[in-house]
Structures are given as C-alpha cells and as structure tokens.
Amino acid sequence: MLRSRVKSLVFALFLALGWTSAVIDARADPGDPLCTLVNPINGRCLKWITISTLDGQVTATGSADGGSGPPRVCAYAGKPLLCETALGSWSSYAGAWCRLLPDQPALTDPIWEGRSDGAVYSCTRARFDGLPDPALTSLWWLPAAPEAPDPEVLARRLLASIDFQSPELGIFPRGDTMQRMSFVGWHMWLWAAPASELQWGPVTDSVSEGGVTVTLTATVSELVWDMGNGDSVSCGKGTRWSASVTGGRNVASPNCGYVYAEDGRYTVTGTSHWDVDWSGAGQSGSMPFTLSRDAEVIVGELQSVNR
Secondary structure, three states: OOOOOOOOOOOOOOOEEOOEEOOOOOOOOOOOOEEEEEEEOOOEEEEOOOOOOOOOOOOOOOOOOOOOOOOOEEOOOEEEEEOOOOOOOOOOOOOEEEEEEOOOOOOOOOOOOOOOOEEEEEEEEEHHHHHHHHHEEEEEEEEEOOOOOOOOHHHHHHHHHOOOOOOOEEEOOOOOOOOOOOOOOOOEEEEEEOOHHHOOOOEEEEEOOOOEEEEEEEEEEEEEEEEOOOOEEOOOOOOOHHHHHHOOOOOOOOOOOOOOOOOOEEEEEEEEEEEEEEEEEEEEEEEEEEEEEEEEEEEEEEOOOOO
16 A cells, blocks of 8 residues: 655745745755745745755755746835735725725715725724734725735745645555565556646636736646665656556556666655746746655565476
8 A cells, every 4th residue: 555645845835914934844954945035024934946955855845936026015114014915915005904895885975085086995904013903994095006916925825725735656566565566677667646636737726816816827747756775767647557558567667667676665755846837917937846755665576486
C-alpha cells in the first residue's frame, strides 16, 4: 500500500485580513530564504523567491516572478495599514476600508446630499491597533472608488485558497509488500495517477475585489521521481502499466521507468512541479510551487535454483 505524505511547504500562506505570508521550513539553511516584501504590521514576509535545496530535497518554494511593481503603501495618521482586507480597500478620502454597496440607494436618499456623481460604499474604520473594526462600519458617499487592490496580492490569496494535492503515485511492480516486491534488474514503470484535477490540473479559478478581477491557471509541468538511492527520473504523466500492454514480460516503460541495481527498501518520492500563471488589471505573473508524495518500495534479488 502506498504511503503518502505531502511534505513540501510550497505556498504555505497564512491569510490575515487579506495579506498573505510565506512560512519557510525550519530545516532550510538560515541564508536560504530571500524575502522581497514584508508586511509592515506584523513583519511577516509577503513575497519571496525560491530557496535552494537541502540534501537534494526541496524544503520550501515560492516565487516573486512576474511581480506587479512596487507594492501599494497605505497609512493613516502616520501608521502603516493593510491596503486590502475582507472589508474592502483602503480609501484615503474616507480614512476607512470601503467596498461598493451592491444596491445603491435612490438619489433622493439623504446620504447623497444632493449629489448625483460618485457612489455609496460600506466603509469600516480602523481600531487603535490599525486593524479594521466591524463595529465601526457605516455608509459613505465617495467621489471615486477606493484605490484598486494589488492584483498579485489577490492572485496569491486565490492560490492559497485552492486545495492543491500531489498526484497519487503509480508504480509497478508495486513493491509495497514482500509478496509484490520488485526485483533487481526489473523494469519498474512509474506514472502519475491523479484522482482529480487538483492533483494534476489544469485548475482555473478567479476572484474579484475592488473592481479588480484576477484569474489564474495551474497545471503540473513535470513529475520528478527521487528513487531513494540518489537517482532521480524526470517525467511527464508517464504510462500506466498493464498486463495487456506488456504481456507480463519485463519490458521498459515507453516514457517513465527505472531499474534498481541493488536490493533493499527504498523511499520513493514523487515531486510535482506546478506552473501557475495569473493575470488581472492589465498585469500578469507566475507563481510556481512544488508538492511531494512518498511511497515505500521493496526490491528483492531473484534467486535461481540449479538441480
């Protein structure tokens, strides 16, 4: 039986009122992570680049590729603030986070004060600590929409909300028990066996906020097999083994396979490399990440008996 374990911290993003942050695996060398954007409120890293590997194993990945330029800076009374939250985008005019009211009041409503331009928004003011206070929410007329949210921030938040998984690993001989072990010199077949599009893609999703719509598409570009002995094999989806294709004979996979030279017990790790492209508000970028899954494989030695 295959034993799986998602172990790459990939895009471990914690959401705090609209911000995203990266968590770097503690096993990585201290000099490896390179943060390129920090949340001024809590000091967490908001944008990072891919770090190196440790003993051939990816410990954390991320990307600042395709960034949207300098981040938007928001402040009130000299204090830095989050520009986008679940309660809207920061409006310097209102001194609050505002989002457009879906059903606009009639122009005869007193909130318009005789105006006919602009629009009515639901606006939330900040608490003493600089975070939005839902209790301080009221309707405001604004002459223009709040500053648009950063599309890259929206893309990262959307990416973090999708439950991506590493694909199931197809292996023959399975090698998960002594009865189904593989053998030295035997052509092992390797393939991805995704249970859904969340394990291989393509996955397409979008999010809209503050008048900005961001769409992303994610798909696996390759599956790299670490065979547990220092060797690795880079493949696409591979070909599923079947007795009808091979006739039960020891033949090589047409596109993804491996032959062990020594017997033993090996931990095989399949690492899926995902390509993520996003676009919105006239901007675009990429946010690659990786996910891994393990399988234990027993490889035995064929014995011949002479009579």
